[in-house]
Amino acid sequence: MTTSHDLGERTVLVVIDVQNGFAPGGNLAVPDGDAVVPVINRLAPRFTNVVLTQDWHPPGHASFASSHPGHKPFETIELSYGTQVLWPDHCIQDTNDAQLHPDLRIPGAQLVIRKGFHPGIDSYSAFVEADRRTSTGLAAYLKARGIESVYLCGLATDFCVAWSALDSVAAGFRTTVIEDACRAIDLGGSLAEAWQRMTAQGVARISSADLG
Ligand code: VGL
Ligand code: ZN
Numbered sequence: 210m211t212t213s214h215d216l217g218e219r220t221v222l223v224v225i226d227v228q229n230g231f232a233p234g235g236n237l238a239v240p241d242g243d244a245v246v247p248v249i250n251r252l253a254p255r256f257t258n259v260v261l262t263q264d265w266h267p268p269g270h271a272s273f274a275s276s277h278p279g280h281k282p283f284e285t286i287e288l289s290y291g292t293q294v295l296w297p298d299h300c301i302q303d304t305n306d307a308q309l310h311p312d313l314r315i316p317g318a319q320l321v322i323r324k325g326f327h328p329g330i331d332s333y334s335a336f337v338e339a340d341r342r343t344s345t346g347l348a349a350y351l352k353a354r355g356i357e358s359v360y361l362c363g364l365a366t367d368f369c370v371a372w373s374a375l376d377s378v379a380a381g382f383r384t385t386v387i388e389d390a391c392r393a394i395d396l397g398g399s400l401a402e403a404w405q406r407m408t409a410q411g412v413a414r415i416s417s418a419d420l421g
Contacts, residue, residue, distance in 0.1 A: 214385075214420050221356045222256040223335055223347075223377075224249055225363030225370050225391075226264045227313050230299040230306040237299035239365045239392050246312045248390045248417055249362055253315045255420065258356065260347070261315065262335045264300040264369070265307060265323035272331040273298045283396060290340035293331060294396070302326070322347050333369045336376035348380040358383040362390030371403035374412045385413040387420075 216222075229235045232243040253259050266272065274282040274295035282297045300307040324332035324345050332338035336347050351359070359382040361374050370391050377384040386407065393400040408414065 214415075215358070216256045216360075216420070218257050219356055220256060220358040220360065221258040221260055221351060221354075222253060222360045222362065223373065224253070224259065224261045224313075224315065224318070225335060225361060225373055226262055226300075226365070227310045227363050228263060228300055228306070229308050229310060230264065231364040232310055235299070236297050236306050237394075239394055242364050242392050243310065243312070245363060245390050245392055246310055248387075250312075250314045252362065252387065252390060252417055252420070254317065256360070258354070259315055259318045260320045260322060260351075261309065261318050262363070262369070262373075263307065263309065263321055263323045264325050264332075265302050266298075266300050266325045267328050268298075268301055269328065270298075270301075270325065270331075271329045272296050272325070288329075290330065293339065300325070320350065322350075333372035334376045335369070335373040336380060348376075348382075351382065352380075356382065358385070360385045360387060362387045364392055366391040366393035367396070367399040367403040368394060371407055374407050375410055378410045378412060383413075384411070385415055387417050388414055389416050389418075 231239045274280050284295050285292050330338045330340050359377045374384050
């Protein structure tokens with residue numbers, strides 16, 4: 210890609226859910242999830258603005274299979290707001306599983322946005338929760354700071370990164386996903402589907418090498 214990338218004041222890097230729970234040994238381990246850490250550690254200092262997200266569920270959260278007797282992780286069910294994939298218990302507030310990965314080094318990160326804390330609503334997106342109404346406040350925060358362009362990386366490409374990217378476009382930000390700084394869960398073709406949807410909505414797909 211020959212486009213030039215301005216990583217300055219009007220741009221933010223949003224680092225999605227780089228937490229123990231999504232790394233090897235975590236409760237919802239993403240294959241090779243910890244491989245994003247060194248890539249993101251190199252990228253982050255190049256951006257003027259960096260924001261992190263943290264999946265932050267209360268015990269008994271509606272997205273947990275354990276909250277729905279007779280259901281198992283990775284099945285889907287219908288909740289009031291639509292279809293929900295059921296997950297193993299993960300990223301429970303204030304547990305080790307919910308902590309940011311210990312090797313993540315982003316001292317300059319300006320905001321940690323926690324999501325998924327409403328007991329009955331999941332939130333893959335950093336912007337709008339799964340009921341598609343409840344805002345996390347992130348778009349308003351970024352707009353208040355004059356941000357126009359959002360770069361995304363982290364875990365997992367096909368869930369929290371993709372949903373965040375789609376909502377970023379919908380909120381009016383120029384939106385780019387840094388593919389090699391992400392890893393996917395890939396449930397039943399979800400990764401290919403996520404890229405199709407992102408590309409169709411105008412999300413740019415780059416590699417960290419494209420940033421020069
Ligand atoms: C995520 C499933 C459940 C993610 C979070 O970070 O992609 N996926 N909670
Ligand atoms: Zn979650």
